[in-house]
Amino acid sequence: xxxxxxxxxxxxKSISGINGANGSNGKQEQTSLLEKFFLDQLKDIYYAEQQLxxxxxxxxxxxxxxxxxxxxxxHLKQTExxxxxxxxxxxxxxxxxxxxxxxxxxxxxxxxxxxxxETKEGSMTRDAALIIAAQKxxxxxxxxxxxxxxxxxxxxxxxxxxxxxxxxxxxxxxxSLLTEIAExxxxxxxxxxxxxxxxxxxxxxxE
Ligand code: FE
Ligand code: FE
Numbered sequence: 001x002x003x004x005x006x007x008x009x010x011x012x013k014s015i016s017g018i019n020g021a022n023g024s025n026g027k028q029e030q031t032s033l034l035e036k037f038f039l040d041q042l043k044d045i046y047y048a049e050q051q052l053x054x055x056x057x058x059x060x061x062x063x064x065x066x067x068x069x070x071x072x073x074x075h076l077k078q079t080e081x082x083x084x085x086x087x088x089x090x091x092x093x094x095x096x097x098x099x100x101x102x103x104x105x106x107x108x109x110x111x112x113x114x115x116x117x118e119t120k121e122g123s124m125t126r127d128a129a130l131i132i133a134a135q136k137x138x139x140x141x142x143x144x145x146x147x148x149x150x151x152x153x154x155x156x157x158x159x160x161x162x163x164x165x166x167x168x169x170x171x172x173x174x175x176s177l178l179t180e181i182a183e184x185x186x187x188x189x190x191x192x193x194x195x196x197x198x199x200x201x202x203x204x205x206x207e
Contacts, residue, residue, distance in 0.1 A: 038151045039095060045144045046086045047099030052079050052137065055109045059134065062116045064127045067181055072134070075174050082167045089160045108137050124190035131182045138175040145171060 056079060060072035090097040112133040119126035145168035152161035 032155075034151065034155060035093075038148070038155065039093070040100065041144065041148055041151070042086065042089060042095075043098055043100035044102045045141070045148070046083070046090075046097060048102040048105035048141070048144070049079055049082045049086065050099060051102070051105050051109055053083065055112060058116065059112060059130055062121075062126065063130060064122055064124060065186065068127045068130065068186070071174075071177060071181060075134075078170050078174070082170070085163050085167055088163055092160045092163075093157065104140055105137070108133070108140060111136070123193055124186055125193050127186045128182060128190040131178045131186065135175055135178050138171050138178070141171045142168065142175065 053076065056072050056076040060069050060076065063069040063072060087097045112130070115129045115133050116126070119129050145164055149161050149164045149168055152158075152164060
C-alpha cells in the first residue's frame with residue numbers, strides 16, 4: 001500500500017492503539033512529531049528575531065531618554081547574537097537556518113510603530129509607552145525560548161538547550177531592566193506631563 005504524507009502522519013495515532021495495521025516498524029519510519037514542531041518553533045523565533053533587528057533601531061531613535069536609547073541599543077546587539085545562536089541550534093540538528101513568518105511578532109512590532117506614531121516626540125510618556133511595547137516583545141520571546149529549552153531537554157538535545165537558555169536569560173534580564181527604568185523615573189516623570197481629565201478626589205472614592 002502506498003503511503004501518502006497524510007497517512008504516515010495518521011500512522012502515529014494507531015501505533016499506540018490496538019490496531020497493528022502499520023506493522024511493527026511503523027514507529028521507526030515516522031519522523032518525530034515533536035521534532036517537527038520544535039523545528040517549526042525554531043523557524044518562528046528565527047524570523048521574529050530578524051524582524052526585531054530591523055525594529056529596534058527605530059525604537060532607539062524614537063526614545064526620549066538616553067537611558068532607554070542605550071537599553072534598546074544594547075538589546076539590538078544582543079538580538080543580533082540571538083540570531084547567530086539560533087543558526088547554531090539549526091546546525092546542531094542538521095538543518096538549514098530558515099525563518100517562518102511569525103504573525104505574533106509582526107503584530108507586536110506593528111503596535112510599537114503605532115505607539116511611535118501616536119505619542120508626542122520628546123515626551124516621557126513616549127518612553128513609558130515604548131517600554132511597555134518592548135516588554136510585550138520580550139515576554140513573547142521569553143515564552144518562546146522557555147518552551148524551546150524545555151523541548152530540547154526533553155528530546156535530549158543538551159547542547160541546543162544550553163545555547164537557547166543563554167538567550168532566554170538575556171531576554172529575562174532585558175525585561176527586568178526595562179521594568180527598573182520605568183519604575184525608577186520614566187513613569188514618574190510621565191505622570192507629570194499634563195493634567196488628567198478626572199479629579200484625584202473622584203478617583204479616590206472608587207472602591
Ligand atoms: Fe531575542
Ligand atoms: Fe529580546
